[in-house]
Amino acid sequence: MEAFWVYVTYVASAAGALAIYLAMPPSARSRSRAALGLGAVALGAMLVVLHQLAGESGEHITFGLLSFLAIGAAARVITHSRPVYSALYFVMVVLSTSGMAVLAGAEFLAAALVIVYAGAILVTYVFVIMLAQQPGSTDPLASSMKYDAMAREPGAAVLAGFVLVATIAGVIVGREWPDGVASEVAAVGNTLAIGDVLLHRFAVSVELAGVLLMVAMIGAIAIARKRIPRADEGDESPPPGEIGRRAKPF
Amino acid sequence: MVNGAGMSLVGAVLFGLGVVGFLTRRNLIVMFLSTEVMFQGVLVNLIAMGMRWGDLQGQAFGVFVLVIAAVEAGLGLAIVVMLFRRRGTLDAERWNTLRG
Numbered sequence: 001m002e003a004f005w006v007y008v009t010y011v012a013s014a015a016g017a018l019a020i021y022l023a024m025p026p027s028a029r030s031r032s033r034a035a036l037g038l039g040a041v042a043l044g045a046m047l048v049v050l051h052q053l054a055g056e057s058g059e060h061i062t063f064g065l066l067s068f069l070a071i072g073a074a075a076r077v078i079t080h081s082r083p084v085y086s087a088l089y090f091v092m093v094v095l096s097t098s099g100m101a102v103l104a105g106a107e108f109l110a111a112a113l114v115i116v117y118a119g120a121i122l123v124t125y126v127f128v129i130m131l132a133q134q135p136g137s138t139d140p141l142a143s144s145m146k147y148d149a150m151a152r153e154p155g156a157a158v159l160a161g162f163v164l165v166a167t168i169a170g171v172i173v174g175r176e177w178p179d180g181v182a183s184e185v186a187a188v189g190n191t192l193a194i195g196d197v198l199l200h201r202f203a204v205s206v207e208l209a210g211v212l213l214m215v216a217m218i219g220a221i222a223i224a225r226k227r228i229p230r231a232d233e234g235d236e237s238p239p240p241g242e243i244g245r246r247a248k249p250f
Numbered sequence: 251m252v253n254g255a256g257m258s259l260v261g262a263v264l265f266g267l268g269v270v271g272f273l274t275r276r277n278l279i280v281m282f283l284s285t286e287v288m289f290q291g292v293l294v295n296l297i298a299m300g301m302r303w304g305d306l307q308g309q310a311f312g313v314f315v316l317v318i319a320a321v322e323a324g325l326g327l328a329i330v331v332m333l334f335r336r337r338g339t340l341d342a343e344r345w346n347t348l349r350g
Binding site: 016020024046049050053054063067070071074075077078083086087090093094097100101104105106108109112113116117120121124125128129131132147148150151152153154156157158160161162164165168169172173175177190193194197198201202205209212213216217219220221223224226228229230 | 253254255256257258259260262263264265266267268269270271273274275276277279280282283284286287290293294297298300301302306307309310312313314316317318319320321323324325327328329330331332334335336337338339340341342343
C-alpha cells in the first residue's frame with residue numbers, strides 16, 4: 001500500500017494518543033469533550049484505513065463495527081475512574097473480540113473467549129473489586145477514590161504507547177497482505193480441526209498447560225490462605241523478604 | 251472472511267492501549283485489567299496470523315493464551331488480595347519500597 005496511508009495511520013495514532021491523554025482520570029468536562037472529539041477523529045481515520053486494507057474481501061461493516069466497539073471499550077477500560085465500570089467495559093472488549101474471531105472463522109476460540117474470559121476471569125475480577133472496595137467509608141477505604149482519580153505520568157506513558165502503536169501499525173499498513181486464506185481443514189468444522197491440531201501437534205503443550213493450571217490453583221490457594229498481619233498494627237515493617245516468612249502458611 | 255491486516259491493526263491498537271493503561275493507572279486491579287487488554291490484542295493478532303498463513307496454529311496458540319490469561323488472573327488476584335489485606339489499599343504507589 002502506498003505511503004499516503006501510512007501517514008494517515010500515524011496521524012490517527014497521534015489523535016488517538018492525544019484523546020487518551022485528555023481522557024485520563026483527572027478529567028474536567030471540557031477535557032473529556034475534547035477527548036471524545038479527538039477519539040472520534042482517530043477512530044474514523046482508522047476505520048478508513050481498515051476499509052482500504054480490506055479491499056475486496058467483504059464483511060467490511062461488521063468488522064468495522066466490531067473494531068470500533070473493541071477499541072472504544074478498551075479506551076474506557078483504561079480511562080474510567082471506577083474499577084467496576086472498567087471491568088464491565090472489558091466484557092465489551094471480550095465480546096467484540098470474539099465477534100472478530102467468528103468473522104475470521106475461529107468459532108471455537110470465540111466460544112472459549114466468551115466462556116472463559118467473560119464468564120470466569122471477569123467474574124473473578126468483579127469479585128475481587130467488590131471484596132476490596134466495600135461501601136461505607138471506614139478507615140482503610142478513605143483514600144480509595146484518590147488513587148483512582150489520578151493518573152501516574154500520563155504524558156510519558158501515552159507517548160510510549162503512541163510510539164509503539166504507530167510503529168507497529170505503520171509496518172502493518174505499509175506491507176502488502178494477501179487475502180485471508182481459508183484453512184484446508186475448514187470442511188470438517190473448526191472445533192474438530194482445532195481439537196485435531198491440539199491433540200496431535202501440541203499434545204505435550206496441552207498436558208503442560210493442564211499442569212500449569214493446577215500449579216497456579218494450588219499456589220493461589222496457598223497465597224490467599226496465609227494469615228497476613230496488617231502493616232499498621234503490631235510490628236511496623238519487617239524487612240521485605242520476611243513478610244511472607246513470618247506468616248504460617250495454613 | 252476478513253483480511254488479516256485489519257485484524258492485526260486492531261490487535262496492535264488493543265495492545266498499545268493495554269500498555270498505556272498498565273503504565274498510568276495506580277489501582278492494582280485496573281493494572282491487571284490492562285494486562286488482560288494486552289492479552290486480547292495478542293489473541294486477535296494470533297488469529298490474524300493464523301488466517302494469513304492459512305492454518306490452525308494461530309488458533310491453537312490462542313487457546314494457550316487463554317490458559318495463560320486464566321493462570322495470570324488467578325495468581326495475580328490472589329497476590330492483590332494479599333497486598334490489600336496487608337495495607338488496606340489498592341494503591342500501587344504504596345508498595346514502592348520494592349523499588350530498592
